Amino acid sequence: MNATRKIADWIPAIAVFFLGVVVWQVSIDIFDIQKFLLPKPGSIVSAFWTQRSTLWSAGWLTLKEALGGFAIGSALGILFATALARFRRISAALMPIAIAANAVPIIAFSPIFNAWFDPLSPSPRIATAGVLCFFPVFVNTLRGLTSVKPAQIELMRSYAAGEIEIFRRVRVPTALPFVFSALKVATVLAMIGAIVADYFGTFGSLGITIKNSVSLFDFETAWAAILTASILGVAMYVAVSLVERFALQWDPTRQERGTA
Amino acid sequence: MTVVEIKGLTKTFPKGNVTALNGIDLQIEAGEFVSLIGPSGCGKSTLLRLIGDLTAPSEGTVEVNGKPAPRARADHDYGMVFQDSVLFDWRTVAKNVALPLEMLGWERAKRKQRVDEMLGLVELQGFGDHHPWQLSGGMQMRVAIARALAFEPALLLMDEPFGALDEMTRERLNIELLEIWRRMQSTVVFVTHSISEAVFLSTRVVVMSPRPGRIAGSVAVDLPQPRTNDTREETRFFELVTEVRELLRGVGADEHGSVGAEAR
Numbered sequence: 391m392n393a394t395r396k397i398a399d400w401i402p403a404i405a406v407f408f409l410g411v412v413v414w415q416v417s418i419d420i421f422d423i424q425k426f427l428l429p430k431p432g433s434i435v436s437a438f439w440t441q442r443s444t445l446w447s448a449g450w451l452t453l454k455e456a457l458g459g460f461a462i463g464s465a466l467g468i469l470f471a472t473a474l475a476r477f478r479r480i481s482a483a484l485m486p487i488a489i490a491a492n493a494v495p496i497i498a499f500s501p502i503f504n505a506w507f508d509p510l511s512p513s514p515r516i517a518t519a520g521v522l523c524f525f526p527v528f529v530n531t532l533r534g535l536t537s538v539k540p541a542q543i544e545l546m547r548s549y550a551a552g553e554i555e556i557f558r559r560v561r562v563p564t565a566l567p568f569v570f571s572a573l574k575v576a577t578v579l580a581m582i583g584a585i586v587a588d589y590f591g592t593f594g595s596l597g598i599t600i601k602n603s604v605s606l607f608d609f610e611t612a613w614a615a616i617l618t619a620s621i622l623g624v625a626m627y628v629a630v631s632l633v634e635r636f637a638l639q640w641d642p643t644r645q646e647r648g649t650a
Numbered sequence: 651m652t653v654v655e656i657k658g659l660t661k662t663f664p665k666g667n668v669t670a671l672n673g674i675d676l677q678i679e680a681g682e683f684v685s686l687i688g689p690s691g692c693g694k695s696t697l698l699r700l701i702g703d704l705t706a707p708s709e710g711t712v713e714v715n716g717k718p719a720p721r722a723r724a725d726h727d728y729g730m731v732f733q734d735s736v737l738f739d740w741r742t743v744a745k746n747v748a749l750p751l752e753m754l755g756w757e758r759a760k761r762k763q764r765v766d767e768m769l770g771l772v773e774l775q776g777f778g779d780h781h782p783w784q785l786s787g788g789m790q791m792r793v794a795i796a797r798a799l800a801f802e803p804a805l806l807l808m809d810e811p812f813g814a815l816d817e818m819t820r821e822r823l824n825i826e827l828l829e830i831w832r833r834m835q836s837t838v839v840f841v842t843h844s845i846s847e848a849v850f851l852s853t854r855v856v857v858m859s860p861r862p863g864r865i866a867g868s869v870a871v872d873l874p875q876p877r878t879n880d881t882r883e884e885t886r887f888f889e890l891v892t893e894v895r896e897l898l899r900g901v902g903a904d905e906h907g908s909v910g911a912e913a914r
Contacts, residue, residue, distance in 0.1 A: 539736070541732050541734055541736045542736055542738070544699075544704050544730075544732070544736075545730065545732065545736045547704055547723075548702055548704060548723065548728070548729075548730040549726065549749075549750050549753050550723050550724045550725075550726060551753060555753065559738075559749075560738070563738065563740040566740075640739055640740040640741075640742075640781055641739070641740075
């Protein structure tokens with residue numbers, strides 16, 4: 391019963407999506423929109439199908455860069471936050487800097503990473519995606535680890551619990567919802583980072599496929615590559631959401647929101 | 651046997667150089683139910699936290715079960731209940747109650763058996779698999795009490811546990827608490843700002859004065875046990891309430907009987 395209700399919840403969104411696609415398809419004929427402005431969804435899908443093997447291998451290449459950056463950036467973010475949560479003074483000094491760094495358009499550094507790392511290896515793209523992921527995960531994890539209620543610490547101390555036990559039994563569970571919302575943001579950032587870094591010349595990647603197709607006026611292929619990137623980005627986001635749903639079954643705010 | 655022995659206790663907070671407690675001497679015997687009552691800023695919660703070694707005295711000594719307070723805390727000699735139930739949302743009710751047992755290294759089967767007993771004691775059988783936020787405020791407080799009693803500490807420290815509950819729930823939980831106290835034969839130190847609650851529950855009410863916190867006097871409550879809802883209507887009950895109120899008036903609490911919520 392619950393499952394059917396959940397499917398029913400999705401019907402309006404699916405209906406609006408297909409309606410949007412139909413309006414898009416029809417209005418291109420009606421308003422005579424040039425295909426370099428916006429191709430028909432039908433021709434995008436057929437380009438996606440005919441060039442599926444190229445797009446798939448390009449998508450796989452870019453996905454590997456995004457995943458690598460996501461894994462390294464998020465792991466370092468969590469690691470740094472965990473280390474700093476122990477030291478209030480240092481984290482108080484670093485927090486404003488981290489928040490400021492988070493506001494820096496890191497993507498602008500992408501060409502620099504090409505100079506730092508071997509541009510023929512995936513390293514500069516992984517670095518771009520990783521640095522993009524690092525800051526939100528770091529800031530949110532640190533915030534989560536330090537937002538434990540004082541009474542909860544007192545309760546643990548009344549049981550003669552040490553710092554490690556308090557960390558394991560109170561700080562980590564308190565931080566988890568913060569960590570997961572940061573990881574979901576990071577999946578999106580990782581894909582953006584990988585694709586933009588691809589633009590600077592990654593042979594056979596999604597980014598370069600988009601760039602080259604546009605310069606050859608092959609807009610259907612460019613859009614099909616964007617569609618591929620979108621599918622992969624959504625897949626990463628959904629994967630993290632599923633882990634979150636499993637790990638945070640207890641979270642009342644998540645239950646109230648229903649699906650998240 | 652003396653459970654709590656406080657001698658020449660002074661507590662100063664360096665921030666603003668506030669003397670929270672000054673020259674406190676207090677002795678609590680096994681089996682007593684002692685309430686600490688007084689106006690805001692009299693340091694009654696601080697005194698409770700000193701007994702639990704959650705904060706250290708500036709001067710003087712605190713002994714629990716004949717040991718220095720830090721030793722007693724390390725030995726799990728007391729259970730503590732806070733104003734807010736302080737349950738962990740990520741744990742089920744049963745796992746919240748089991749928390750101190752896990753930390754004491756009890757085996758799973760033994761834990762489960764004790765948790766079942768405790769949930770029975772606070773009349774929450776069948777709620778073990780619920781999460782705290784699915785329960786009412788009164789039920790959450792009962793879980794907190796079950797958790798504090800799970801490892802059978804001889805001493806129970808309670809910091810305004812029923813302060814946030816409505817009057818009817820509070821009166822019902824008062825009777826349940828007395829029943830638990832009688833059955834477990836434990837010693838209770840209970841912080842409250844309700845005069846009638848203090849008189850109803852206690853064998854002794856300790857009245858405190860503010861700025862700096864001192865013990866202004868104490869009232870032995872000679873109401874017969876077990877106490878019931880009828881106890882609240884006895885003449886002796888009103889006499890004792892009046893006695894406590896007079897003492898509070900003497901220390902500068904407001905004129906309307908209620909002492910006012912502790913600023914937290």
